Amino acid sequence: MSTATTTTPLSKAPAGAPAPGTGPARALPGEGRIGLRANLRHIGALARRNALQIKQDPESMFDAVLMPIIFILLFVYVFGGAIAGKGNNDAYVNYVTPGLMAMMGMNIAMAVGSGVNEDFKKGVMDRFRTMPIARSSVLIAKIVVEVGRMLIATAILLGMGFLLGMEIKTSVLDLFAAIGLSMVFGASLMWIFILLGLTMKTTQAVQGVAMLVLMPLQFGSSIFAPPTSMPGWLETFTDYNPLSNLADAARNLVNGGPVAHSVWMTLGWSVLITAVTAPIAVAKFRKKT
């Protein structure tokens, strides 16, 4: 069979087979385009899939449920005294909880990358890609469900915060605004991690790179400690770190204080990150073989 290179038809091609391109001209301009309603239906069906996966595999919720509990306890009791002064743990709760909201968003968003990467190793992704749906809907559905996970994590975090003595010094509406802002920013981060998940070969690599990006952004921010206590260069870095912007915005929304700058910065970052990474991620998803 090593010499199998010549064509030896047993019979000729079916007589009268139309030449290429002369098949029935059934395609009309615009036909096959996916309308908004259909698109929403597809996203709904795919989000249901992602939610059912969680139901089937409840352990995948561990991060969203346990992380906020462990982190808030660690930071309030281990670092709280050192940062805010011994006995001032209560005051630190009000400082760190809004910041942790920003961090939860980032940690949950990170899981999207490995999720997308895993998904691609399964055949079902090929089925989606051969179906008459917008290819972005698979990714958007993923984000919808992950934002849901983020909301659960945030609710648990805030519940713990209130238990440990956090107070809303402004209004519940401000708290909701802070939550909303975290979700918007978290959703924009997910595009980065989706892109990472689509680019890297293995899930481990995705997690490794994600951690590498995450750590400096998280700790080089105002989440845990006021940047004024840091060296000048680091303070400058934290000023531009979107996580700081989000942490400041959430903190000032809950505790009172100037919010305009940090809110606008956060929204700006969210729009910028989404505008840059989402189209690349969708294009990459479309081309991935």
Added chain:
Amino acid sequence: MTRSHTNAVEVRGLVKHFGETKALDGVDLDVREGTVLGVLGPNGAGKTTLVRCLSTLIVPDAGTATVAGYDVVRQPRQLRRTIGLTGQYASVDEKLSGWENLYMIGRLLDLSRKDARARADELLERFSLTEAAKRPAMNYSGGMRRRLDLAASMIGNPAVLYLDEPTTGLDPRTRNEVWDEVKRMVSEGATVLLTTQYMEEAEQLASELTVVDRGKVIANGKVDDLKARVGGRTLKVRPVDPADLTAMAAALRETGLDGVAGATVVPDEGALYVPILADEQLTAVVGLLGARGFGIAHIGTHLPSLDEVFLAITGQKTTVSDALPEEVAA
């Protein structure tokens, strides 16, 4: 075939490179409406690349392909409405139950909630999966998984169904289950493009065959024509006494029957390989050996393997009956 002779799939000069490798090197083929075309070839022949091009998963480098009249490159969205994909790769979500998988696909194909529910129930029933409907697909047996795969590709009533090595990795019993389902779909008028490594599978399911190797079509035609060309089955006879082998071969050669006369001794196996072109020849061979009083310890027939098919097609200078036993003996 009582159906119209319109081509559901037309492929002309399809080329796809992966770096230096030419996965498809100018493939032409047609699948007529209401028929099953078997694409037979070894691993790496380009079968899966072909299916991936035809299902818009990858874009060919050159050539054209239309499915139900839609161009794979220019009209991918319309094309996706007309196809169903099952097999090696396209699959279901393991974490979801069978029912949830089918319901989800129904919704993605724009069925209403009610219709998607009804269609899921109907297909689970049809593929004998009703009892397992609520269980996650990861707990299904291999055969159930493939049946669910088939059901999933049928939801949109596709004009063309691609079955990419549908039974690779299945045990014989499960394989027969899948074959039965495919045969039923075909009897109901489905148009199928089937890729396979097994001559037996192609013979069971396909009416026409395209043989591919290294991205090229090396033969095509009706399954029966190809079989005749390749030489049908081979009979393996092992005598009680290996010393009889030469005498047995000589006796068969004397018959002068096309095929049978090409009987070859394989000393290593203590067996005689006899090409069989028709059922009557089988009777004749067994009758003759019995009449001459040879003691037979084992007897069995097998279809030509892919290797033998390839040898018969590509080694076309030698006649089939000569080429076959040599290949068997090798």
